[in-house]
Amino acid sequence: MATETPALLSGTPVVPGLALGPVLRARTEVDPEAVAAFVAPEPVEEALAAYDEAVVAVSETFVRRAEGAAGEAKQVLTASAGLAKDKGLRSTVRKNLTAGSALLVALEEAVEFFAGLFAQQGGLMAERVTDLRDIHKRLLAHLVGEPEPGVPTPEVPSVLVAEDLAPSDTSGLDPSLVVALVTEKGGSTSHTAIIARQLGIPCLVGVAGALGLAAQTLVLVDGTAGTVEVGPDEAAARGRVEQDRAAREELARWTGPATTRDGVPVKLLANVADAKSAASAAEAPVEGVGLFRTELSFLNTKVEPTPEEQAEVYAGVLSPFGPGDPGGSGPHVVVRTLDAGSDKPIAYATKDHEENPALGVRGLRLAFDNPGLLDRQLDGIALAAEQTGVAPWVMAPMVATVAEAEDFASKVRARGLKPGVMIEIPSAAILAHQMLQVVDFLSIGTNDLTQYTMAADRMATDLTHLTDPWQPAVLHLIAITAEAGKRNGKPVGVCGEAAADPVLAPALVGMGITSLSMAAAAVRAVGAGLGKVTMDACEDAAEAALAASDPQAARAAVREVLGL
Known part of the structure; x- marks a missing residue:
């Protein structure tokens, strides 16, 4: 946890709007103790069967979320369901198992191989690296018997802060509880940004130092100026948010053309x-x-x-x-x-x-x-x-x-x-x-x-x-x-x-x-x-x-x- 954080962080604005709330950190990793305690099945076929069971569970999760989504969110979730079941990924896991790697190592090696391949190809293909790493963490969680990582349900309206967010995380957000998104990585055309626009949640990406924000720190996110004010004067900040809320209500009454x-x-x-x-x-x-x-x-x-x-x-x-x-x-x-x-x-x-x-x-x-x-x-x-x-x-x-x-x-x-x-x-x-x-x-x-x-x-x-x-x-x-x-x-x-x-x-x-x-x-x-x-x-x-x-x-x- 960082002990000193700049009073103002800057990033690329994606969705305009003002939002005030405590920092909510996305849970992006599987419990390391559960990973360390996991005893992998040793015969290759048993290990591969465990992998296949995890794949089915993760893929079905994506499919269920896709059924409740629309537009871009539906499509990227559907694509992630397909990527989880990718035959090439499975074949590489099997190859690694046969070479003597334990199941979790075989999975990590396979994911890193394809992540490197996607990143090397660049362009739009590189967008799939975030999705692939998200799938890896979900497969890992199922294998060791832990809940899938992701966004915890906040108890109060909060600002979600993460290194990056996979579509599976972003698409299911409740805008009444997650009032803004701030990520340290990602660009203005990433899947996270596109889905944030669909949800109408103020969003900044590429915010250097975002991960240094401690949980529960009060922040004011300005999705138009591209700033995160750390520890603002709460009364003044709430006044600005109220003005923004009134402006949004006015927008909601706009009927065109x-x-x-x-x-x-x-x-x-x-x-x-x-x-x-x-x-x-x-x-x-x-x-x-x-x-x-x-x-x-x-x-x-x-x-x-x-x-x-x-x-x-x-x-x-x-x-x-x-x-x-x-x-x-x-x-x-x-x-x-x-x-x-x-x-x-x-x-x-x-x-x-x-x-x-x-x-x-x-x-x-x-x-x-x-x-x-x-x-x-x-x-x-x-x-x-x-x-x-x-x-x-x-x-x-x-x-x-x-x-x-x-x-x-x-x-x-x-x-x-x-x-x-x-x-x-x-x-x-x-x-x-x-x-x-x-x-x-x-x-x-x-x-x-x-x-x-x-x-x-x-x-x-x-x-x-x-x-x-x-x-x-x-x-x-x-x-x-x-x-x-x-x-x-x-x-x-x-x-x-x-x-x-x-x-x-x-x-x-x-x-x-x-x-x-x-x-x-x-x-x-x-x-x-x-x-x-x-x-x-x-x-x-x-x-x-x-x-x-x-x-x-x-x-x-x-x-x-x-x-x-």
Whole structure:
């Protein structure tokens, strides 16, 4: 336990808001005494049977939690259930047992082998390291007869502090008891951050020194400024939290549609993963879906679904938004074709053993040597459109060249649908004007665009400052893309997590962004904020952000322009 802690800690803000409470430390380790006392079965088959029993228990826990979750949380929990049962992990455990390692050592060696492999591959694959280590601890707990590690249930509203949090921990949090999240590791696009946005819990990541906070220490978390005040004046802090609570209540009454104060419309849309999250999003003040991640519906599917089977899945997402408008003036759903590969392997689609899957055959590239995969998915989307009366827009991920965009657009138009592409690769942003000569809209995925622009793994805590979407280079690529949209008279949206930032949103609109898609829980804060500023102020905010030399300066400049 640290005896001296700075009065102010800083990190990367993820979810805005103020929260005051005592520190609650996540229980991340299994009781070492229980581990030391464990007597491992010695015959290989008996040890492997014990491992298999633990795998079943851990996997079933993930499945149960996934059944009660929605959207991104549901998908990452489902993926963790699959990772726990991974045949490669089991095979490596068996190999280690056969070589003479005791069960717990064999398990640890296998986990470290795959953790190193994932980390070496980098990119999105590195995100799975946190999940893998979480699985290891849960398997270990079952083997030695201890409760699974995780987040204890607080007795009073508390601030949860951890080195990092796995999706299995974050997805089950009760926002009435866990009032804020503070992690020492992780980035703004990690699974923890994404789920925190869904829950609407103030959240900071990459907070150096967070683990030095003693349990029960009173802290004030500012999810907008990115600070943790240690031992604040309690009366003054409660007054600030009360003001924030009143502001949130005002936000909760915001019903849309979004416009600037002088009446310039901005489409606010939801990111969804399945029918359940789409139905939930339809109840929020959104004008449709800006990103339907189709691949998340098929993570555990071994055999490619037929177009008819795919159509049933897609129809569940389209239906809540009623008949669409091909002209784009009414509610619509933007469907992204399979962004499989890297950290989202799909058995029937992705390649095995790529040296660097984040830069490999993922997204649209899967169709290069398997065009039928894309054709059948487009057939399924078209069939769902016919069944529901919704006219979806369809976009491809990981587009790098104009030729790729043109080929994709021809396939989409042949099915009577509206084609677009994701801007995630710097080459696509630079060529945005030419891209819009062959497609009808663009959508900027700021998570990957930031990662690829800055050549920085978005899960690397030491590089959090580089994976910040406020990085000047990223903002300039967004501005280039938005300007291309204005010149061509075609819509350009943002569907990465940057869209959920109520401070950045006006600057994006000032650049020419026409729609923002985010977790439904973030919509009201963004919409209400836009309603308080004029379009001139948005343009001034854009200029201030683009003129800044670093993310911190950009944030400060925009806040000053907007009077925040």
